[in-house]
Amino acid sequence: MSTQLSPILTKFWDHPQSWTLKTYEANEGYAALKKALGMSQQEIVAMTKDSGLRGRGGAGFPTGMKWGFLPPPDGGPRYLVVNADESEPGTCKDTPLMMAAPHFLIEGMIITSYAIGCNHAFIYIRGEIVHVYRRLMRAVEEAYAAGHLGKDIHGTGFDLDITVHAGAGAYICGEETALLDSLEGRRGQPRLKPPFPAVAGLYARPTVVNNVESIASVPPILLHGSEWFKDMGTEKSTGFGIFSLSGHVNRPGQFEAPLGITLRELLEMAGGMRGGKKLKFWTPGGSSTPLFTDEHLDVPLDFESVGAAGSMLGTRALQIFDETTCVVRAVERWTDFYKHESCGKCTPCREGTWWLSQILERLEHGQGSEADVDKLLDICDNILGRSFCALGDGATSPITSSVQYFREEYLEHLRLGHCPFDRDASSYFASDKESASA
Amino acid sequence: MTTDQTASGHLTVSAESKSPYPADVLAQLHEDAALVIARYPQPRSALLPLLHLVQSVDGYVSGRGIALCAELLDLETAEVSGVATFYTQYKRHPNGEFTVGVCTNTLCAIMGGDQIWESVSDHLGVGHDETTSDGKITLERVECNAACDYAPVVMANWEFFDNQTRESTIELVDDLRAGRSVAPTRGARSVSTFKQVSRVLAGFSDGLADEGVGAGPASLVGLRLAHEHNWKAPGRGDVGDEHSPDASAAGQAGGLTPGLTSSTDTPSNAPDERPGQTPTTPTTTTAKGDT
Ligand SMILES: Cc1cc2nc3c(=O)[nH]c(=O)nc-3n(C[C@H](O)[C@H](O)[C@H](O)COP(=O)(O)O)c2cc1C
Numbered sequence: 001m002s003t004q005l006s007p008i009l010t011k012f013w014d015h016p017q018s019w020t021l022k023t024y025e026a027n028e029g030y031a032a033l034k035k036a037l038g039m040s041q042q043e044i045v046a047m048t049k050d051s052g053l054r055g056r057g058g059a060g061f062p063t064g065m066k067w068g069f070l071p072p073p074d075g076g077p078r079y080l081v082v083n084a085d086e087s088e089p090g091t092c093k094d095t096p097l098m099m100a101a102p103h104f105l106i107e108g109m110i111i112t113s114y115a116i117g118c119n120h121a122f123i124y125i126r127g128e129i130v131h132v133y134r135r136l137m138r139a140v141e142e143a144y145a146a147g148h149l150g151k152d153i154h155g156t157g158f159d160l161d162i163t164v165h166a167g168a169g170a171y172i173c174g175e176e177t178a179l180l181d182s183l184e185g186r187r188g189q190p191r192l193k194p195p196f197p198a199v200a201g202l203y204a205r206p207t208v209v210n211n212v213e214s215i216a217s218v219p220p221i222l223l224h225g226s227e228w229f230k231d232m233g234t235e236k237s238t239g240f241g242i243f244s245l246s247g248h249v250n251r252p253g254q255f256e257a258p259l260g261i262t263l264r265e266l267l268e269m270a271g272g273m274r275g276g277k278k279l280k281f282w283t284p285g286g287s288s289t290p291l292f293t294d295e296h297l298d299v300p301l302d303f304e305s306v307g308a309a310g311s312m313l314g315t316r317a318l319q320i321f322d323e324t325t326c327v328v329r330a331v332e333r334w335t336d337f338y339k340h341e342s343c344g345k346c347t348p349c350r351e352g353t354w355w356l357s358q359i360l361e362r363l364e365h366g367q368g369s370e371a372d373v374d375k376l377l378d379i380c381d382n383i384l385g386r387s388f389c390a391l392g393d394g395a396t397s398p399i400t401s402s403v404q405y406f407r408e409e410y411l412e413h414l415r416l417g418h419c420p421f422d423r424d425a426s427s428y429f430a431s432d433k434e435s436a437s438a
Numbered sequence: 439m440t441t442d443q444t445a446s447g448h449l450t451v452s453a454e455s456k457s458p459y460p461a462d463v464l465a466q467l468h469e470d471a472a473l474v475i476a477r478y479p480q481p482r483s484a485l486l487p488l489l490h491l492v493q494s495v496d497g498y499v500s501g502r503g504i505a506l507c508a509e510l511l512d513l514e515t516a517e518v519s520g521v522a523t524f525y526t527q528y529k530r531h532p533n534g535e536f537t538v539g540v541c542t543n544t545l546c547a548i549m550g551g552d553q554i555w556e557s558v559s560d561h562l563g564v565g566h567d568e569t570t571s572d573g574k575i576t577l578e579r580v581e582c583n584a585a586c587d588y589a590p591v592v593m594a595n596w597e598f599f600d601n602q603t604r605e606s607t608i609e610l611v612d613d614l615r616a617g618r619s620v621a622p623t624r625g626a627r628s629v630s631t632f633k634q635v636s637r638v639l640a641g642f643s644d645g646l647a648d649e650g651v652g653a654g655p656a657s658l659v660g661l662r663l664a665h666e667h668n669w670k671a672p673g674r675g676d677v678g679d680e681h682s683p684d685a686s687a688a689g690q691a692g693g694l695t696p697g698l699t700s701s702t703d704t705p706s707n708a709p710d711e712r713p714g715q716t717p718t719t720p721t722t723t724t725a726k727g728d729t
Pocket residue numbers: 054055056057058059060061063083084085086087088171172173174175176177209210211212214215389390391
């Protein structure tokens with residue numbers, strides 16, 4: 001394997017007290033803030049732009065450019081809101097990052113707030129990870145006590161407060177405008193864009209919404225320079241990112257690597273496929289990104305290459321499924337998820353996800369007909385590009401890609417009148433059972 | 439304990455849930471709510487934490503809790519209910535002391551979450567969003583909880599139980615029902631009650647942040663491999679640890695004063711007011727944009 005891992009944000013996660021300010025300071029913590037406070041706002045924005053950092057929350061929008069979209073100051077408030085809702089199936093990078101090293105995020109927020117002229121920043125964290133919420137509250141407390149937050153930070157005249165806000169269980173609140181509505185105390189439903197949050201976001205004021213990992217990457221960039229960051233990754237997908245491998249591999253986990261690493265390389269690092277089984281399908285960036293198969297082992301995992309191969313880099317949530325897995329069962333379950341999480345605002349998604357889920361349930365049980373497979377595609381066609389937000393689009397990804405690669409398996413269900421797979425064979429406990437009977 | 443919810447999913451509020459709070463409880467609620475509201479530029483933003491706060495007292499979103507939120511935030515009770523019913527963590531009927539959530543989203547389901555769900559549901563004799571008759575456990579199927587590298591995952595009062603099996607999950611619920619202290623895989627030393635955790639989610643620290651591990655084994659797989667091979671992120675680039683005097687000078691030359699910002703948080707515009715009407719003067723004399 002040629003690509004090496006690059007532990008930066010994960011560097012000291014193995015420290016027994018990795019989350020404390022003390023540990024962070026022993027690892028260059030808050031050195032970037034010190035440097036940033038000696039720079040002008042424009043310089044920080046320019047440096048972030050130069051680094052090529054692209055949003056780590058899924059869409060890959062250039063972070064520095066997003067900050068640059070804020071209108072000129074009018075004297076009123078502008079806000080930074082960190083998206084810590086992490087709920088896309090397969091995505092599990094921000095949660096361990098905030099649990100193990102929350103100060104990366106806090107320092108990144110202080111620098112970003114300073115750069116964009118924000119005096120009150122928010123973290124919107126999903127409510128279902130209570131210990132992570134505790135760690136964030138504690139980190140904010142420590143940062144206040146150290147004078148990194150509050151009034152007149154380190155004598156610069158810059159004031160900043162951070163509020164950590166817990167959501168209450170709704171995937172759609174990860175969509176940035178739904179998140180803002182939720183943070184305003186409403187049902188979390190997406191807003192019409194434009195206006196974009198940069199112009200009218202939280203309380204209709206200019207707002208930057210960024211993912212946890214995007215903001216956590218700011219301190220290392222500030223400290224080591226944009227060239228340092230650009231030296232990693234590919235030309236258009238610069239830097240490093242956390243890749244999360246889950247499912248049927250020997251050692252699932254988090255791998256921080258330059259963008260452009262391949263699944264083949266990552267699989268080797270994860271000890272290969274469980275039980276030497278064959279890779280069947282995988283998601284490159286969460287369930288909303290079209291499935292890949294073993295044909296795609298060598299696709300460089302950067303925004304451009306994954307896109308060119310027909311999927312999306314998304315959140316680098318690599319869910320790996322081996323040959324024991326029924327793809328129809330997997331897709332049916334994801335579809336149930338979208339149906340459950342559809343906010344109901346627009347018709348294609350609200351109605352379409354329910355229809356899709358009914359048809360898939362039939363097919364998984366070997367009922368229905370081949371026409372149902374085409375009906376799935378037809379409904380997807382009516383959801384994709386016609387929904388109000390990207391949740392509806394995402395719901396179609398697993399379906400259309402699975403039919404593209406595994407149509408025969410759908411038909412096999414119909415021929416047999418039941419699912420051809422033994423679900424126990426794909427479970428986590430299966431390996432013990434196998435070795436016991438072997 | 440059951441049937442406050444109609445088949446259509448509407449919230450029917452029992453008479454009991456509308457009985458007024460005792461004076462001391464109400465006083466405490468008002469005191470806490472004032473702290474929550476003070477965290478936000480606009481009061482309505484406090485609604486989600488306030489609903490968590492109501493659950494920390496009543497164990498679910500009660501009728502009187504809805505009325506209290508409405509009164510505190512100057513909203514209609516219908517508006518508060520509309521918000522409360524949107525989010526799955528808000529319970530429409532009295533919740534057990536422990537919410538046990540089995541992840542049955544695709545990855546976990548395939549790794550055995552479905553089998554875990556069936557065994558524990560059988561074992562307890564309750565289905566999704568139902569509570570055992572002793573009021574101890576509310577069982578749920580939950581969606582992806584951001585711990586896929588630890589699949590199959592079970593959550594107990596929103597603490598992580600990683601790499602679960604049918605047996606371990608049954609042991610977990612038995613321990614919880616018997617009142618034994620149970621330690622999550624990654625989290626506080628033992629699982630707190632639903633009401634206690636709801637108070638944390640309302641933003642009140644319980645002092646347990648320093649308990650538990652920083653990272654579980656799966657979170658460290660990449661890091662350990664990097665240690666083994668002595669892989670490191672590249673050394674620093676041309677911009678060092680030191681402030682670059684040139685860069686700062688360039689900033690100054692552009693008429694920018696480092697350390698001053700151009701925004702303020704108070705007062706901000708009223709809820710539905712359009713932007714640009716705030717009377718505050720910027721703290722800088724030079725107008726500057728980052729564009
Ligand atoms: C349904 C849906 C869910 C999303 N969930 C998240 C999430 O949990 N975290 C996140 O950072 N971005 C999420 N996003 C993307 C955000 O809308 C937004 O693009 C992102 O927070 C921007 O940050 P970035 O530019 O730093 O990536 C979601 C988008 C959609 C449509």
